[in-house]
Amino acid sequence: MRFHSQARTGDLTMRLVSDVGMLREAVVTALMPMLANIFVLTGMLSVMFVLNWKLTLFSIASLPLLWLMTSRSGKRIHQVSREQRKKEGGMASKASEYIASIKTIQSLSLENETIRSFEGNNSQSHSQEVKSKRLAAGLERRVDVLVAFVTAVVLYYGSNVVLDGKMSPGELIVFMSYLNNSFRPVREYAKYTARLSKALAAGERIVDLMDEQPDITDKPGAKDLVQTKGEIQFDHVFFNYQDKDNRVSVLKGIDFLISPGESVAIVGPSGAGKTTITSLLLRLYEPTEGVIRIDGYDIQEYTIASMRKQISVVPQENLLFGLSIRDNIALGAVNNAGEVTHEEVVAAAKLANAHDFISVLPDGCNTILSERGGSLSGGQRQRIAIARAAISQSAILILDEPTVGLDSESHVINALHNLMKQRTTIMIIHDLAFAAATDRIIFVENGVVVEQGNHEDLLRQNGNYAAWWKMQAK
Ligand SMILES: Nc1ncnc2c1ncn2[C@@H]1O[C@H](COP(=O)(O)OP(=O)(O)OP(=O)(O)O)[C@@H](O)[C@H]1O
Ligand SMILES: [Mg+2]
Incomplete structure (x- = not known):
């Protein structure tokens, strides 16, 4: 009761339903494919290594840079997402409180005030959403540019290797297409960061709730009260x-x-x-x-x-x-x-x-x-x-x-x-x-x-x- 007399119904409902749904969706549509991609990536890199280990090493060398880029932006996106989820929780609480007390709102003609207050929360949440979308889009572009740059360099050196006769044109084409494919997971990660960050924020909210321990629990060795006299x-x-x-x-x-x-x-x-x-x-x-x-x-x-x-x-x-x-x-x-x-x-x-x-x-x-x-x-x-x-x-x-x-x-x-x-x-x-x-x-x-x-x-x-x-x- 101590928890519930302070908790906000709308926010709790949102954690139970929408946060859980968001986490589940992210696991299915982003996390699982990403895991699969990691397998594909290792396979491709091995083939590329056999084709030309020097070029492969060069391509791999760009990965830490990519990782650094995504993880830095990812953190910021995560922060914004967390903020946004909080705002949305606030919105849900307001909505549920207002709807539950609609009679009072109408009898006191508070419609305009409640709409205004709800709109306030709504626009805050909206601007957070825009912020996170903008961050995510920026990240995607930067990753694209970096990938294009690495591809260009590899193509340039690869052509020289082919001209030197150390590799056949066919092999270069295979190499290039593998390179392109192996960058896909990285690009996808950039694309999914926003979604994953949101899911992470949702996950944190769920964990917060699950960490809540009831104040009042059975004492060890507590006995059942079976038939009471009623004193x-x-x-x-x-x-x-x-x-x-x-x-x-x-x-x-x-x-x-x-x-x-x-x-x-x-x-x-x-x-x-x-x-x-x-x-x-x-x-x-x-x-x-x-x-x-x-x-x-x-x-x-x-x-x-x-x-x-x-x-x-x-x-x-x-x-x-x-x-x-x-x-x-x-x-x-x-x-x-x-x-x-x-x-x-x-x-x-x-x-x-x-x-x-x-x-x-x-x-x-x-x-x-x-x-x-x-x-x-x-x-x-x-x-x-x-x-x-x-x-x-x-x-x-x-x-x-x-x-x-x-x-x-x-x-x-x-x-x-x-x-x-x-x-x-x-x-x-x-x-x-x-x-x-x-x-x-x-x-x-x-x-x-x-x-x-x-x-x-x-x-x-x-x-x-x-x-x-x-x-x-x-
Ligand atoms: N959940 C709560 N959190 C904090 N304070 C509370 C809570 N419930 C009651 N109080 C406070 O405890 C005091 C006693 O409340 P209680 O509900 O026991 O009164 P009551 O004697 O039943 O009154 P009434 O006849 O109006 O029902 C009040 O001053 C009230 O403000
Ligand atoms: Mg009472």
Whole structure:
């Protein structure tokens, strides 16, 4: 997550698709023929050597000069290509960001600004391209001139050798044609430098990405978390999103213990660190200090995959996939044993209060959603996500502001209650009507737990929670 919250989607996509494609194309169309050419070159040089070793040595003597020329320009072309790939990556990032937020751009009438900014990147990339083409063309011409010069000299001396009667005219013609052929790989190399440099730049970008190591991995000897009771403990947990050397912490010593099966509401002002708490529980990030335990053991002692299987999440900004509604719901059951039946999907949808709106869709459960579930309303998406959590048999449930899609009517609260039955539930919630119905409320402010207890306790304490409650009741 640390990597992905900083990485740029467009640039990453470009590395995965276009850089890899470019490298592959260069290998097939430039590198392979060049290797073949090297074989041809050695063969030809041997024949030429037999025909006339002096002239052959002279021709070979020009090769280092050619090599020097191509490698010097090659380096510069490579530099320009690298720059260009970077610019193109920037362009891809901009394009993907703009397209993903097209609604915001249109509502704020930012079309012209975004076009201008994109054009800026575009023309930068374009001028880099021109630069690299110009360098490559210059290199090609210089190589051509040098090859012509060497050919002329060889022809001149060769003619003299023929006139002296030491070589037949036929042999000279063969020699000349071999010479011409043996220069071909060099000329081709010049022609391909631009392409190869680009491919090299692309290759570097791929390697950069492959060098990236995940921050969070299974510890050696980590065990699978198979059947959890669902006890969760935060023991003096500190965390900040920046690097480890301390900036201002987001969490400043969070302590709480949730018993198996208990339902807990986390309440608090925006930016208090509520979502962060759940991200740490899922081990998307690692605490800078303190320990998080499930069933009494540090979560770092479990394998990540097995631990996450025990937790189902309805995230704050939940996104669906461009699949059918049924598949989107069934994703939650990937870890359950056996196939997901239609009845289970329907039951989950009913529980999440989603069945009514699904059944009026033309294809019902089989309706294919658009990318990221954009064809549903925010609340409908949320209800699908809740159905997804409902179908999962995991022992721990995290709901981050699930009420966007739900109305605080009693049957909805009941539905959530059904969902929470027999599971340890952490529900982050602004609507205190839902919070009041949980076993315990944890009030978080500024990265610390300031109050906890059940609804009545907290009202009696007459602190932050009581103040919120009064305000909402009004
Ligand atoms: N990926 C991130 N990188 C850097 N800082 C972050 C990141 N995510 C959250 N923060 C910061 O951490 C703090 C806590 O964020 P968090 O999302 O946990 O708040 P929250 O309590 O869930 O708020 P809300 O009720 O608005 O959802 C905020 O100040 C936020 O700016
Ligand atoms: Mg949040």
